[in-house]
Amino acid sequence: MTDFDLTPLQAVLGGYAPQGRTALLPALHAAQEIYGYLPEPVAAEIARGLNVPLAEVFGVIDFYSLFYREPVGKTVIHVCTDPACAMAGSEPMLKRLTQHVESLNGKNHTEESATIERAPCLGLCEHAPAMLVNGQPIGQANTRTWEEMVESDPRPPDTKVDGSIRLLTANCGLGYTLSLEQYVARGGYTAYRKALAGAPEEVVDAVKISGLVGRGGAAFPTGVKWEGTAKAPGTQKYVVCNADEAEPGTFKDRVLMEDDPHSILEGLMIAAYAVGASKGYIYIRGEYLRPYQMMKIAVQEAREARLLGENIFGSDFNFDIEIRRGAGAYICGEETALFESIEGKRGFPRVKPPYPTTHGLFGQPTSINNVETLANVPLILRMGVDEYRKIGTEKSPGPKLFCLSGDVERPGLYEVPFGTTFRELLFDLAGGVRSGHHFQSALFGGAAGAFALDSHLDVHLSFEDLRAAGLPLGSGVITVFDETRDMRDICLRLAHFFADESCGKCYPCQLGTQRQVEIIQRIMDGQVLPGDWERLHDIGWTMTDASLCGLGQTAASAVMSAMKHWPHLFKSPEALAQ
Amino acid sequence: MSDTINLIIDGKQISVPPGTTILAAAREAGIEIPTICFHEATTSNALCRICVVEVEGSRVLVPSCVAHVSEGMKVQTQSERVTRSRRTILEMLESTVDLSDAPEIQTMIVAYKADADRFPQAKSRASAPIDDNPMYLRDYAKCILCWRCVQVCAEDAQYTYAINFSSRGYDTQISTFYEVPMPESTCVFCGQCVAVCPTGALKPKRQWLLELGRTPDEIMDLTRSERRNRRRRVDVPSNDQV
Numbered sequence: 001m002t003d004f005d006l007t008p009l010q011a012v013l014g015g016y017a018p019q020g021r022t023a024l025l026p027a028l029h030a031a032q033e034i035y036g037y038l039p040e041p042v043a044a045e046i047a048r049g050l051n052v053p054l055a056e057v058f059g060v061i062d063f064y065s066l067f068y069r070e071p072v073g074k075t076v077i078h079v080c081t082d083p084a085c086a087m088a089g090s091e092p093m094l095k096r097l098t099q100h101v102e103s104l105n106g107k108n109h110t111e112e113s114a115t116i117e118r119a120p121c122l123g124l125c126e127h128a129p130a131m132l133v134n135g136q137p138i139g140q141a142n143t144r145t146w147e148e149m150v151e152s153d154p155r156p157p158d159t160k161v162d163g164s165i166r167l168l169t170a171n172c173g174l175g176y177t178l179s180l181e182q183y184v185a186r187g188g189y190t191a192y193r194k195a196l197a198g199a200p201e202e203v204v205d206a207v208k209i210s211g212l213v214g215r216g217g218a219a220f221p222t223g224v225k226w227e228g229t230a231k232a233p234g235t236q237k238y239v240v241c242n243a244d245e246a247e248p249g250t251f252k253d254r255v256l257m258e259d260d261p262h263s264i265l266e267g268l269m270i271a272a273y274a275v276g277a278s279k280g281y282i283y284i285r286g287e288y289l290r291p292y293q294m295m296k297i298a299v300q301e302a303r304e305a306r307l308l309g310e311n312i313f314g315s316d317f318n319f320d321i322e323i324r325r326g327a328g329a330y331i332c333g334e335e336t337a338l339f340e341s342i343e344g345k346r347g348f349p350r351v352k353p354p355y356p357t358t359h360g361l362f363g364q365p366t367s368i369n370n371v372e373t374l375a376n377v378p379l380i381l382r383m384g385v386d387e388y389r390k391i392g393t394e395k396s397p398g399p400k401l402f403c404l405s406g407d408v409e410r411p412g413l414y415e416v417p418f419g420t421t422f423r424e425l426l427f428d429l430a431g432g433v434r435s436g437h438h439f440q441s442a443l444f445g446g447a448a449g450a451f452a453l454d455s456h457l458d459v460h461l462s463f464e465d466l467r468a469a470g471l472p473l474g475s476g477v478i479t480v481f482d483e484t485r486d487m488r489d490i491c492l493r494l495a496h497f498f499a500d501e502s503c504g505k506c507y508p509c510q511l512g513t514q515r516q517v518e519i520i521q522r523i524m525d526g527q528v529l530p531g532d533w534e535r536l537h538d539i540g541w542t543m544t545d546a547s548l549c550g551l552g553q554t555a556a557s558a559v560m561s562a563m564k565h566w567p568h569l570f571k572s573p574e575a576l577a578q
Numbered sequence: 579m580s581d582t583i584n585l586i587i588d589g590k591q592i593s594v595p596p597g598t599t600i601l602a603a604a605r606e607a608g609i610e611i612p613t614i615c616f617h618e619a620t621t622s623n624a625l626c627r628i629c630v631v632e633v634e635g636s637r638v639l640v641p642s643c644v645a646h647v648s649e650g651m652k653v654q655t656q657s658e659r660v661t662r663s664r665r666t667i668l669e670m671l672e673s674t675v676d677l678s679d680a681p682e683i684q685t686m687i688v689a690y691k692a693d694a695d696r697f698p699q700a701k702s703r704a705s706a707p708i709d710d711n712p713m714y715l716r717d718y719a720k721c722i723l724c725w726r727c728v729q730v731c732a733e734d735a736q737y738t739y740a741i742n743f744s745s746r747g748y749d750t751q752i753s754t755f756y757e758v759p760m761p762e763s764t765c766v767f768c769g770q771c772v773a774v775c776p777t778g779a780l781k782p783k784r785q786w787l788l789e790l791g792r793t794p795d796e797i798m799d800l801t802r803s804e805r806r807n808r809r810r811r812v813d814v815p816s817n818d819q820v
Contacts, residue, residue, distance in 0.1 A: 040755075040756045043755070043756070044755075053732075053739030053742075053764070054739070054755035054763075054764065055739050055740060055741055055742035055753070055754055055755045055763070055764070056739060056742050057755070058742060058744070058753065058754075058755045058756055059742030059743045059744070059753075062743070062744045062745055062746070062753075063743070063745075063746050069756070329746075346743065346746070351623070351624045351641070351644050499747060499748065500747065501747070502746070502747040502748065503746055503747065504723065504743075504745075504746050504747040504748065504749075504750035505623070505625050506624070506625045506626075506627055507625065507626050507627050507628075507667050507670070507671065507723075508627050508663070508666075508667060510723070510747060510748055510750070511667070511670035511671060511674055511748065512666075512670060513747065513748070514674075514700075514701065514747070514748040515670055515673070515697055515700060518697075518699065518700060518701065522699070529698060529699075535696070535697065538662060538665075538666045538669075539666060539670070541659075541662060541663070541666075542662065542663045542666040542667060542670075544638070545630075545638055545639045545659055545662075545663050546627040546630050546638070546639050546663040546667065547627070547638075548624060548625065548627070548641075553638060
C-alpha cells in the first residue's frame with residue numbers, strides 16, 4: 001500500500017476533534033479535498049481523531065455517493081441523466097464525454113485524468129442538459145467543448161427567474177448574489193429586528209395565523225411545528241434549514257441560496273428566536289457546492305455584523321449557525337435521515353414517532369424547515385399577516401415558487417400566488433410547450449409525484465385544488481413532456497433514481513425499488529412478462545403502505561400514476577387483449 | 579396517566595399497561611403477528627415491516643414491534659392491506675436471498691401463500707461465502723439485512739464495532755472496515771452475531787463443515803494447521819511466564 005503523508009490531515013483533524021462524531025462528514029470532505037479520495041489509512045486516521053469505530057467510518061464513507069474509496073481522476077464530472085436533462089440530450093452527451101475521457105486516460109498511464117459519473121438530478125433543470133465539473137455547474141453542456149468546460153473556468157449559468165409576483169424572488173435573477181449590505185438596503189433584517197423586539201410567542205402566533213405550511217413537500221403547518229418545539233421540554237433546542245434539495249426537477253432552493261442567501265438566514269434566525277434555539281444548522285446537498293459557497297459567505301457577513309452571536313440587537317438572545325454539506329444521498333432530505341447525517345452517521349431515516357419537535361437533532365427538540373418556507377418568514381413579518389394572507393387563496397395563502405422544466409419554451413423558476421391555474425403558469429408565463437409541439441403530460445411533485453394530463457390544465461395550483469384533482473404539489477416541481485416523449489422511458493429513469501437512492505433500511509423499499517426497476521426495464525425492452533402488471537401493483541402498494549419513510553412511501557407514486565393514465569404502455573399484448 | 583390502555587385488536591378487547599407495543603399486546607392476547615428482524619435482545623428498528631398492522635386512522639401501515647398502544651386504538655393484524663404487504667415482502671425476499679437455512683421465514687412463506695417464484699429474472703444478492711477465520715463462516719447470499727449482527731457487535735451487547743455496512747439500498751452488505759478479513763478487524767470472536775443470525779448467513783465453521791459432509795476427524799485435520807498458525811501468531815505470554 002502507498003504510504004500516505006497524514007500530516008496535512010492531522011492538522012485539519014485537530015480542529016474537528018473537539019466536536020467528535022458529528023464532525024465526521026466535514027472531516028471526510030476535508031480529507032477528500034487533500035487526497036482526492038478516501039483510502040484506508042486516511043479513514044483510519046479520521047476514526048482515531050474523532051473517536052469513531054473504524055467499521056462505522058467505513059459505513060459512512062460507503063453510504064454517500066460523493067465519497068470515494070478508490071482513486072478518481074483529477075477532473076470529476078457528474079452528468080445528470082434524470083428526465084429534464086435526458087430529454088435535452090444528456091445520454092448522447094454522456095456517451096461522447098465517456099469516449100473522450102477514455103481516450104484521454106489511454107494517453108496518460110500514470111493517473112486517470114478524468115472520472116465521469118452518471119448523476120441523479122443536479123437541480124439545474126432549467127439549464128438542461130446540465131453537469132458538474134469538479135462541483136461547478138455547467139448549463140447547456142451539450143453546446144460546450146471539452147476545453148470550455150474543463151480547461152477554462154466557465155461562468156456559472158445565470159438563474160432564470162420570473163413570475164406574476166416577485167416577493168420571495170424580489171432579489172433573485174439580478175445576475176449577482178445579494179450581499180448583506182445590499183440585502184439591508186432593500187429592507188432586509190428589519191423582520192428579525194422586529195421579531196426580537198417582541199416576545200417569541202408573538203412570532204409563533206403570527207406564523208400560525210399566516211397559514212404558512214412547509215414548502216419542502218409535506219405541507220405541515222410551520223407555526224404548529226414551531227409551537228411544538230418551543231413548548232417541548234429541554235434547554236438545548238435546535239433549528240435546522242433543510243437545503244438538501246434533491247427531488248428531480250426541483251431547483252428553487254438553489255436559486256434562493258445563490259441569489260438571496262440572507263433571506264433564508266433571516267428566516268432561520270427568526271425561527272430560532274421563536275422556538276428558543278441557540279444553534280442552527282443549514283444542511284446543503286453535497287452536489288450544491290456553489291450554493292454552499294454563497295451561504296458560507298452570507299453567514300460570515302451576518303456574524304461580522306453581529307446578527308449572529310451573543311446579545312443580538314442588545315437582547316439576551318444568542319444564536320449561531322453552522323453550515324453542513326451532504327455527500328450525495330437523496331434520502332438525507334428526509335428530516336430524520338438529515339439529523340443522522342449531521343450526527344455523522346449513515347443517512348438512515350428514524351422511526352417516527354417520536355417526532356423532531358421533541359426528539360430531533362442529537363435527540364433534542366428541533367424545528368426543521370425547508371429553504372423556501374424560511375424565506376417566507378421575513379416576508380410575513382415585514383408585510384404583516386393580513387397583507388400576506390391577501391396573497392393566494394383562503395386555504396393556501398402566500399406566494400409559491402414553481403420549478404418548470406422539460407419541454408417548456410422558457411424553463412425557469414416562477415413565482416405566483418397560490419390559486420394561479422396551471423395553464424396561466426405554463427402558457428402565459430413560461431411561453432407554453434416548446435415550439436412546434438404540444439402538451440402530453442406533466443410530472444407534478446418530482447420523482448415522488450404524479451402525472452397530470454391536458455384535462456388538468458385548468459387546475460388551480462393550490463393545496464386544496466390539487467388534492468381534489470389527485471395531484472401532489474410536492475416541492476413545486478412541474479416537468480413538462482410533449483407528444484414525442486415515451487413515458488415508459490421517463491418512468492424507467494424515475495425507477496432507477498429510487499433504486500439508486502434507497503437507503504436500504506426497510507425491506508419494502510430496499511427490495512421494491514430494485515424489483516420495480518427490473519420490471520420497467522423489461523417493459524421498456526419490449527420483454528414484458530404475463531403478470532408484470534400485477535407485480536408492479538403489488539410492489540407499488542407494498543412500498544406505499546409498508547415503507548418506513550416518505551422515500552419508500554412515494555417510490556411507486558409516479559409509476560402507478562403512469563400505469564393508470566397509460567395502461568397500454570405497461571401491459572403485455574395478452575393482457576391488453578383481455 | 580392511567581394504569582391501563584384499552585384497545586381492540588382483531589375485534590378483541592385488550593387492556594395493557596401504557597408503553598406496551600402493539601406486538602406485545604397482541605401476543606399477550608394470543609394473537610400472533612409474524613416478525614423477522616425483531617429479537618428480544620436487540621433494539622427494534624422496524625425495518626423488515628413484516629409485523630405491520632392496520633391501525634384505524636393511520637394513512638400507512640404501522641410497525642407493531644415499535645408502535646405503542648394508545649387508548650381506543652383499533653388494530654387489524656390480518657387485513658387485506660396487511661397480508662398483501664407481508665406476502666409481497668416475502669416474495670421479494672425469496673427472489674433476493676437464499677432462504678434455505680431460514681425455517682421461520684419458510685413457514686411464513688407457506689402461511690401467507692407467497693409464491694417463491696413470483697419475481698422471475700430478478701437480480702439476486704448472490705455472493706461467495708467468506709471463509710476468512712477459524713470460527714465462523716459468512717455467507718451473505720443468505721443475509722436478509724436484519725441488522726441484528728451489527729447491533730450485537732455494537733451497543734446492543736459487545737461494543738466491539740467490527741462490522742457495519744457497505745454500499746446502500748439493494749446492494750447493502752454487512753462489512754468490516756474496508757472489507758478486511760475478520761481477523762484483521764476489531765472482532766473478538768465472541769460469537770454473539772452468529773447466535774442472533776436468523777438465516778444461517780453466519781454459521782459456526784464446524785457446523786458448516788459437518789453440513790458439507792465432513793466427519794469430525796476430517797474437520798480436526800482440516801483445522802489443525804489453522805489452529806497451529808493461530809497459536810504461533812498470537813505472541814502472548816502464558817500464565818506461568820507472567
